[in-house]
Amino acid sequence: MQINVDRTKCDNHGQCTFSAPTVFRLDEQGILQHETTADESLRHDVEEAADVCPAQAITVTD
Amino acid sequence: MSTDVAVPYLDISDPSFAMHSEAVRAARAQHWFARTNYGVAILRHEYVSKLLKDPRLRQGSGKWPDHNGVHSGLFYDWWTQCLLVLEGDDHHRIRRLLNPAFAPKHLEPFLPRFEALARELVNDFIDKGELEFVNDFAEPYATRVLCILLGIPESEWPTIARLASTIGLALGVTLKQDLGVVEDALEELYGYAENLIADRQANRGDDLVTTLVQANANGDSLSDSELRNALCLLIFGGMDTTRNQLGLGIMSYLHNPDQWELLAKHPELARNAVEEIMRTNPTTTWVTREAMVDFDYEDLRVTAGTTVHFFTQVSGTDPEAYPNPEIDITAERVPHYGFGGGMHHCLGHFVARADMAIALTALSERMTNLRISGKDEWLPDSGNTGPVRLPIGFDKR
Numbered sequence: 001m002q003i004n005v006d007r008t009k010c011d012n013h014g015q016c017t018f019s020a021p022t023v024f025r026l027d028e029q030g031i032l033q034h035e036t037t038a039d040e041s042l043r044h045d046v047e048e049a050a051d052v053c054p055a056q057a058i059t060v061t062d
Numbered sequence: 063m064s065t066d067v068a069v070p071y072l073d074i075s076d077p078s079f080a081m082h083s084e085a086v087r088a089a090r091a092q093h094w095f096a097r098t099n100y101g102v103a104i105l106r107h108e109y110v111s112k113l114l115k116d117p118r119l120r121q122g123s124g125k126w127p128d129h130n131g132v133h134s135g136l137f138y139d140w141w142t143q144c145l146l147v148l149e150g151d152d153h154h155r156i157r158r159l160l161n162p163a164f165a166p167k168h169l170e171p172f173l174p175r176f177e178a179l180a181r182e183l184v185n186d187f188i189d190k191g192e193l194e195f196v197n198d199f200a201e202p203y204a205t206r207v208l209c210i211l212l213g214i215p216e217s218e219w220p221t222i223a224r225l226a227s228t229i230g231l232a233l234g235v236t237l238k239q240d241l242g243v244v245e246d247a248l249e250e251l252y253g254y255a256e257n258l259i260a261d262r263q264a265n266r267g268d269d270l271v272t273t274l275v276q277a278n279a280n281g282d283s284l285s286d287s288e289l290r291n292a293l294c295l296l297i298f299g300g301m302d303t304t305r306n307q308l309g310l311g312i313m314s315y316l317h318n319p320d321q322w323e324l325l326a327k328h329p330e331l332a333r334n335a336v337e338e339i340m341r342t343n344p345t346t347t348w349v350t351r352e353a354m355v356d357f358d359y360e361d362l363r364v365t366a367g368t369t370v371h372f373f374t375q376v377s378g379t380d381p382e383a384y385p386n387p388e389i390d391i392t393a394e395r396v397p398h399y400g401f402g403g404g405m406h407h408c409l410g411h412f413v414a415r416a417d418m419a420i421a422l423t424a425l426s427e428r429m430t431n432l433r434i435s436g437k438d439e440w441l442p443d444s445g446n447t448g449p450v451r452l453p454i455g456f457d458k459r
Binding site: 011012018019051 | 165
């Protein structure tokens with residue numbers, strides 16, 4: 001599973017970190033850092049993160 | 063504080079204080095923050111964007127009851143346990159369980175019903191050539207949208223509107239003297255919410271309450287009281303804000319008739335039309351945070367406990383971020399903070415964005431030549447604003 005965050009849309013609100021905290025996190029400056037791939041077992045959490053993103057900046061592809 | 067620049071001062075509790083004023087624009091041109099009688103106000107977009115999400119600030123409403131002499135009781139317990147003021151792991155857990163129910167894919171099935179509602183309300187006044195916008199459109203629309211979402215019979219909307227408005231008194235500085243009626247209303251709303259939850263646990267529906275009853279993350283779910291608290295917050299936070307924002311929105315387009323005509327011709331711009339009123343004329347004129355620790359940010363020294371207000375309309379019309387800040391529903395814009403931001407970003411923003419776009423479409427497709435047709439009354443410009451009474455005349459199209 002590939003994870004892409006459109007940095008022109010992402011506004012670092014951090015809602016994604018609630019759904020998939022092992023994939024998305026805010027660094028000390030409050031900037032979103034994320035894994036670019038994740039295990040299939042995390043699909044539900046990562047897709048939820050994409051669904052709830054206020055800026056709809058996250059896309060998940062196979 | 064080491065700075066060569068004088069820091070402006072704004073008296074934000076003065077009843078004549080206005081966000082849309084030369085004094086506030088001059089303060090924003092002078093410096094990125096101002097001192098106020100409540101603490102600090104952040105004025106420029108760049109700094110609102112950065113500081114609003116700063117982890118050294120917490121949501122600023124937690125101590126509201128205490129600040130107003132209320133230290134226990136039904137309202138106190140609800141307020142201090144609701145998502146709005148929770149922080150840290152307690153907040154993240156509840157937020158995670160609530161968030162998916164408000165995602166666009168869950169809202170899609172409700173949109174045709176919002177459209178039918180908007181058209182019904184417009185049909186009721188369209189032949190009269192005028193309406194009192196709050197009573198005849200904004201309040202019934204905002205409340206019935208909530209009824210549709212929660213699976214409450216739409217005929218019960220006046221009760222829901224009354225309870226939400228009464229609990230809204232709790233946001234006023236007269237909280238202590240209003241506490242009796244606020245708690246009666248909250249108790250009645252608790253009963254409503256508890257019945258809804260019990261019913262959806264027994265009979266699945268196609269509403270948001272059913273989605274929340276079933277919400278589950280890694281084996282965790284909302285308890286009945288957590289769900290009840292959340293539903294009350296949703297009704298309390300979802301009705302007034304949408305009603306007020308629609309009133310502010312229609313005023314913005316009344317003053318920008320070319321944009322209104324553009325929207326009527328291009329309903330596909332309705333989402334932008336909502337963003338533009340949220341940016342330039344938001345109901346939530348400031349978003350409140352409170353410093354948890356002492357820290358320095360550039361030339362601003364913040365001490366723990368300081369209130370920090372993020373001025374949404376002022377930052378949303380900052381010429382540094384928006385070189386042509388006037389309403390333009392065709393423009394591409396950087397994000398505004400009319401829905402707040404960070405961990406406490408408005409939970410219901412996808413609902414609000416969708417239902418207001420539908421409302422503006424339904425209104426603009428039937429009404430032109432908007433004008434004020436009587437005496438209008440407005441809430442003050444501090445915190446949450448909007449029209450109390452807004453008579454509008456129009457020509458039918």
